[in-house]
Amino acid sequence: MTNTTMNGSVKTQAAAAKKAAKTLSLLSTEEKNEALIMMADQLEQEASYILAANEKDLENGREKGYEEAFMDRLLLTKERVHEFAEGLREVAKRKDPVGDVLSSWTLDNGMNVEEVRVPLGVIGMIYEARPNVTVDAAGLALKSGNAVxxxxxxxAIFSNKAIVEIMHQALEKSKIPQEAVQFIxxxxxxxxQELFTLKEYIDVLIPRGGASLINTVVENATVPVLETGVGNCHIYVDKEADVEKALPIIINAKTDRPAVCNAAETLIVHEDWLAANKDRLAETLKENGVxxxxxxxxxxxxxxxxxxxxEDWANEYLSLDIAVKTVKSLDEAIDHIEVYGTKHSEAIVTxxxxxxxxxxxxADAAALYHNASTRFTDGSALGFGAEIGISTQKLHARGPMGLEALTTVKYLMSGNGQIR
Structure with missing residues (x-):
């Protein structure tokens, strides 16, 4: 592999990515899909190599005393390697959005106009502990015609380096240039910090992680940012909620995987429902270690x-802790969410x-649920195949960002000598 894919200066890597994006934009859907399948196969074949690298990161984490939730996000297993390889295969099956004609019309002067979906170009992805993001981001970027x-x-430095090395081995056998996937x-x-400012090479930055990381990128980058958000997700149990629906939803949203951003952190409960169901709620929470x-x-x-x-109302615990807020009305519940929510996922049970x-x-959020768990705010769960993050902003893309969110549009005009 060339030294610009992992070991060059950040500017050199960015320039190489921009050049690779040009080549990538000319490839067919079939050629991109073939590369994704090769990457998936290679990752599974080299799972033991990836897990050995991951163990180095885990050992460093244990020495540094990382919290359990953080260690869970860092951990790779053979099953998790299989899952992100399957994610690549699922992305390969998805419809390629590049080249879609979104609209077309003919002007009075006879000139034809088409609005066509095209890649963003070069995506800078800044993220924290979860090594699976390395695979998801690369797969989604390449399928949508972007270098990353x-x-x-x-x-996660050892895990990520191993994963990228394996992906490069696969790309070497494909039509996609290795330089289309750069790893700093x-x-x-x-x-x-340098990555934040390379506007001439990078078209968009996507931060994925905790509030500190996201705020740092948003506040310091001169490159446009597609903002993802932390998940202080709420479940509001209304006075007319069915207890047989409410309890499983609460437990699933809180305990299924508490260290992820779509886990519930606050239970807002109508005082009438709480009074009527206090014993069952208390027993259920205790049984599940909440x-x-x-x-x-x-x-x-x-x-x-x-x-x-x-602090509890604003906290993203990422653990088996939950804040419980009692309210007298729906309006009071919505007001609480307005103050403390992070515009990620909110649910009502009624x-x-x-x-x-x-x-x-x-309720102002990217994803809203009626009688269902917040755990479904996920690209795979909602049928996107995979996601590059959950956008909590309102411009360009919102919610799970799949292939279409990594594209923009061009207007293509075709005439016969028209002048204005």
Missing amino acids: ILKGGSS ASTDRNAT TVHGDAEAANYLPDVIPANE ENNKTAAKFMKL
């Missing part, structure tokens, strides 16, 4: 409640369709 520059966190191996913060941080009203009904403070409809209209 990957800057993972130092905590330097753990120096200056390398990340620690409750609650307001005074919640403490009146539930045992062993840790008094909640302002049998009153009018109440649900009002919640869906007024």
